[in-house]
Amino acid sequence: MQTNQIRQSFYQRYREKFGHLPWYKRYEFLLPLSLFIILLGIFLPSGRPSNAIGWVLICTFIFIVLLWVVGVLTDVEKPRWLRAIAAFGLIFVFGFSFYRYSGARWDLFTKTFLNPSMMQGAWSELLLGLEMTLKLALVSMLISTVLGLIIAVLRSFKNPILEFFLIIYIDFFRAIPLIVLLVFVYYALPFLGIALDPYLAAILAVSLNYSAYVAEVFRSGIESIHRAQVEAARSLGLRSLQAMRLVILPQAVRVVVPPLTGLMVALLKDTALATIIGLPELLYKGIQTMIWKANPTPLVTVALIYLLVLLPLTRFSSYLERRSKKWVKSAR
Amino acid sequence: MGEERQVMIETIDLHKYFKDQHVLKGISVKIYKGEVVAIIGPSGAGKSTFLRCINRLEEPSSGKIYIEGVDITSPRVDMNKIRSEIGFVFQSYNLFPHLTAIENIKLAPVHVRKIPEKEAEQKGLELLKKVGLEDKAHAYPDQLSGGQQQRVAIARALAMQPHMIFFDEPTSALDPEMIREVLDVMQNLAAEGMTMLVVSHELGFIREAATRVLVLADGCVIEEGLPRQLFNNPQHPRTKEFLSKIL
Ligand SMILES: Nc1ncnc2c1ncn2[C@@H]1O[C@H](COP(=O)(O)OP(=O)(O)OP(=O)(O)O)[C@@H](O)[C@H]1O
Numbered sequence: 099m100q101t102n103q104i105r106q107s108f109y110q111r112y113r114e115k116f117g118h119l120p121w122y123k124r125y126e127f128l129l130p131l132s133l134f135i136i137l138l139g140i141f142l143p144s145g146r147p148s149n150a151i152g153w154v155l156i157c158t159f160i161f162i163v164l165l166w167v168v169g170v171l172t173d174v175e176k177p178r179w180l181r182a183i184a185a186f187g188l189i190f191v192f193g194f195s196f197y198r199y200s201g202a203r204w205d206l207f208t209k210t211f212l213n214p215s216m217m218q219g220a221w222s223e224l225l226l227g228l229e230m231t232l233k234l235a236l237v238s239m240l241i242s243t244v245l246g247l248i249i250a251v252l253r254s255f256k257n258p259i260l261e262f263f264l265i266i267y268i269d270f271f272r273a274i275p276l277i278v279l280l281v282f283v284y285y286a287l288p289f290l291g292i293a294l295d296p297y298l299a300a301i302l303a304v305s306l307n308y309s310a311y312v313a314e315v316f317r318s319g320i321e322s323i324h325r326a327q328v329e330a331a332r333s334l335g336l337r338s339l340q341a342m343r344l345v346i347l348p349q350a351v352r353v354v355v356p357p358l359t360g361l362m363v364a365l366l367k368d369t370a371l372a373t374i375i376g377l378p379e380l381l382y383k384g385i386q387t388m389i390w391k392a393n394p395t396p397l398v399t400v401a402l403i404y405l406l407v408l409l410p411l412t413r414f415s416s417y418l419e420r421r422s423k424k425w426v427k428s429a430r
Numbered sequence: 431m432g433e434e435r436q437v438m439i440e441t442i443d444l445h446k447y448f449k450d451q452h453v454l455k456g457i458s459v460k461i462y463k464g465e466v467v468a469i470i471g472p473s474g475a476g477k478s479t480f481l482r483c484i485n486r487l488e489e490p491s492s493g494k495i496y497i498e499g500v501d502i503t504s505p506r507v508d509m510n511k512i513r514s515e516i517g518f519v520f521q522s523y524n525l526f527p528h529l530t531a532i533e534n535i536k537l538a539p540v541h542v543r544k545i546p547e548k549e550a551e552q553k554g555l556e557l558l559k560k561v562g563l564e565d566k567a568h569a570y571p572d573q574l575s576g577g578q579q580q581r582v583a584i585a586r587a588l589a590m591q592p593h594m595i596f597f598d599e600p601t602s603a604l605d606p607e608m609i610r611e612v613l614d615v616m617q618n619l620a621a622e623g624m625t626m627l628v629v630s631h632e633l634g635f636i637r638e639a640a641t642r643v644l645v646l647a648d649g650c651v652i653e654e655g656l657p658r659q660l661f662n663n664p665q666h667p668r669t670k671e672f673l674s675k676i677l
């Protein structure tokens with residue numbers, strides 16, 4: 099009788115939130131958590147363990163944390179804040195155990211890889227490199243987009259002979275690794291009487307490579323527009339290029355923009371390969387300063403610069419993708 | 431008959447194959463200026479294919495087609511010029527979804543006829559008024575009902591001031607309450623003397639507006655006549671069978 103009443107009051111207190119759940123569901127997660135804390139406090143060695151038992155304890159600890167976190171994260175009925183805590187908890191536990199038990203020499207690590215004094219005089223070099231990277235990327239983006247668009251439009255005419263050559267072009271430049279293409283354009287073309295400086299060679303190689311990808315993206319965009327649209331346009335007397343320009347492409351672009359921005363992000367990253375032909379872009383400058391300083395901090399800085407430039411771009415491309423999904427839905 | 435009537439469309443022994451499938455089996459018809467010709471017939475008879483061959487959205491396999499005296503099966507003919515004189519209204523409207531109603535309408539006049547933007551806009555608004563949609567000029571197709579979209583599509587076809595208009599089942603994708611508004615527009619056109627070729631099974635419309643009915647079955651014209659005469663007293667057994675199904 100009495101326990102029943104207690105249970106009843108518990109139930110009433112949390113009914114608003116968890117009306118359909120028994121009361122203990124809300125607290126069951128505390129049990130394993132307290133278990134970890136006991137384990138952490140009493141059993142875990144405070145330094146890098148010297149024997150197997152220590153390692154077993156650590157692994158068991160991490161394993162239990164994992165189980166608990168997975169249990170919480172996959173339970174959609176758990177409140178959001180709890181799932182957030184579980185996720186951050188997991189990151190913390192991994193970070194903490196790595197920090198404590200990996201045997202890392204943190205002081206040496208920072209001195210070697212994150213040493214601000216090694217950046218003295220290096221910034222201007224890296225900025226020059228960044229400028230070159232951006233120049234190469236922008237020019238190649240422009241050329242490959244225009245070239246890819248032209249190829250896709252030509253393919254849409256379904257002329258068998260033209261299509262045969264275009265498919266060869268696309269397949270060839272999609273299959274060949276960019277780094278090989280760079281080396282070929284820079285070192286082999288001079289033998290054919292075409293000598294390009296590293297900048298032009300890089301632009302040529304990157305543009306050829308990416309125009310093939312862009313062409314495929316545009317082709318799928320064009321093909322996603324229903325044939326009836328072309329027929330409606332042609333029935334009005336529009337020539338086929340006009341139908342393409344005024345009716346098909348404006349619709350295809352909405353479909354194409356998200357994957358296209360994705361490609362452009364990849365292009366920007368791939369410009370780093372031009373290092374191999376000695377183009378003084380960001381990675382090249384990073385390696386150069388690394389050698390000059392005899393310290394890898396500049397290279398880490400280069401990595402951070404790439405991140406800084408690329409992260410907004412990847413965010414932007416995801417945003418476009420979400421927006422285009424909404425468009426496509428509302429168009430149906 | 432005093433004056434000779436102008437022949438707008440003439441097909442002579444028109445055949446169409448899709449791979450091995452013989453869809454049109456020798457169609458010969460003459461359509462005169464100002465006629466409203468209804469084409470009826472069972473599904474798969476080749477009605478759509480016939481219309482689409484006449485403006486070469488589909489390539490005819492053999493036979494001759496003359497539009498206002500010009501042989502359009504000849505390779506030298508400027509098909510875009512011919513098509514710009516023929517309005518085509520599709521069953522599924524096929525408006526351009528990225529353009530507003532008025533932009534849909536003025537696209538072809540501006541880019542094919544090279545009419546100045548302002549003038550095309552003016553004409554377009556007049557046409558929208560004519561189909562009862564002057565307040566929807568800046569709506570996108572997905573903001574319009576089916577009946578409204580089809581009326582915009584008709585206005586779009588009219589904007590080219592075509593010499594004839596083809597309709598391929600313009601109302602069969604529409605809800606019953608919207609059919610009337612589209613048929614009214616078509617009926618007005620017919621009354622104005624537009625040459626029209628209409629695939630439709632709206633018998634009320636055919637009775638009132640059509641000057642002639644063609645019955646197409648299995649790729650052949652099996653019967654033709656005045657609407658009343660054909661509906662009341664069909665000759666061919668297949669026509670009888672078909673009419674008994676839709677009446
Ligand atoms: N593009 C095409 N490729 C292959 N076969 C086709 C094509 N278009 C039509 N057909 C075939 O041609 C035949 C006639 O089709 P069509 O669309 O002209 O008939 P319809 O009389 O308009 O019929 P419905 O009343 O159903 O619209 C059908 O059997 C169809 O399968």
Ligand SMILES: [Mg+2]
Pocket residue numbers: 477478479598599
């Ligand atoms: Mg049809």
